[in-house]
Amino acid sequence: xxxxxxxxxxxxxxxxxxxxxxxxxxxxxxxxxxxxxxxxxxxxxxxxxxxxxxxxxxxxxxxxxxxxxxxxxxxxxxxxxxxxxxxxxxxxxxxxxxxxxxxxxxxxxxxxxxxxxxxxxxxxxxxxxxxxxxxxxxxxxxxxxxxxxxxxxxxxxxxxxxxxxxxxxxxxxxxxxxxxxxxxxxxxxxxxxxxxx
Numbered sequence: 001x002x003x004x005x006x007x008x009x010x011x012x013x014x015x016x017x018x019x020x021x022x023x024x025x026x027x028x029x030x031x032x033x034x035x036x037x038x039x040x041x042x043x044x045x046x047x048x049x050x051x052x053x054x055x056x057x058x059x060x061x062x063x064x065x066x067x068x069x070x071x072x073x074x075x076x077x078x079x080x081x082x083x084x085x086x087x088x089x090x091x092x093x094x095x096x097x098x099x100x101x102x103x104x105x106x107x108x109x110x111x112x113x114x115x116x117x118x119x120x121x122x123x124x125x126x127x128x129x130x131x132x133x134x135x136x137x138x139x140x141x142x143x144x145x146x147x148x149x150x151x152x153x154x155x156x157x158x159x160x161x162x163x164x165x166x167x168x169x170x171x172x173x174x175x176x177x178x179x180x181x182x183x184x185x186x187x188x189x190x191x192x193x194x195x196x197x
Contacts, residue, residue, distance in 0.1 A: 012050045015040045019061035020068075024103050027114045028058045028122065059121040065107035066129030073136050082143035087188060087196040089137075093160050094184040099167045099176065108133070108157070109164045133157060144192070156191070159183060 018039040022031045033054055034044045051057045076092050077085030092098060098105050108130060115126050138153035146152055163183035167176040188194045 008049070011040075011042070011046075013064075015042065015047075015050055015057070016061050016064040019057055020065045020107075021103055023058065023061055023065075024105075024107075024110045028111070028118060029114065031058065033057065055121060058118075059125050062107065062111070062122055062125040062129065065110070066125070066132065068104070069106055069108075069129070069133065070136070073133070077140065082140045083193055084196055086137070086140045086144070086191065087193045089140075090160070090184055090187055090193070094163055094167075094180045094187075096177065096180065099164060099180060102168065106161070106164065108161050109168070112161065112165070130157070141191070146191070156187060159187060 015036060019031060019036045022036055022039070031054070033047050036057070037044050037047055047057075051060065072092065073089060076089040080088060093106065102110070107126075111126060115123055134150065134153045134157055137156055138149040141149035141152050141156075160183075163179055167179040170176050170179070185194070188196070
């Protein structure tokens with residue numbers, strides 16, 4: 001049976017969603033094509049109608065993860081003045097809900113331990129995603145009149161990723177919450193956002 005282009009695209013998106021979940025849960029090295037296809041409700045044989053290789057699947061799933069991250073950034077900042085939007089994004093990123101959403105949270109945090117061991121396209125896509133998020137943060141910092149917004153955005157993103165990673169890694173819930181709160185308060189103070197609730 002032949003399917004139209006829209007059906008094929010929806011099927012591909014379903015496969016990418018399942019691949020992204022598997023990558024977050026197990027890391028890109030442990031993702032199996034058969035398992036991803038089964039979770040998407042498809043046969044292993046159908047894989048090659050969408051991807052040439054597992055490497056291509058992983059790279060495309062990384063793109064999909066960063067597309068989701070772009071949507072979350074837009075959801076936090078849209079229809080808000082720059083200071084309120086950036087403060088909202090910091091609240092989202094350093095929240096308990098984001099910390100606990102390991103299956104759907106920030107791809108930078110989820111992949112940072114695995115990507116140095118990968119080659120080629122996956123690392124390139126990861127780097128492009130990081131650069132794009134730095135650019136979005138820098139855009140808001142520029143609107144706030146901050147000096148060297150791109151350099152500041154790299155530093156802000158590094159602290160966000162580090163704080164989220166630490167909060168997920170420690171076993172003590174109180175310590176984890178404190179890491180999130182302390183980092184959020186410090187970033188807001190550093191960026192002049194401390195008066196924004």
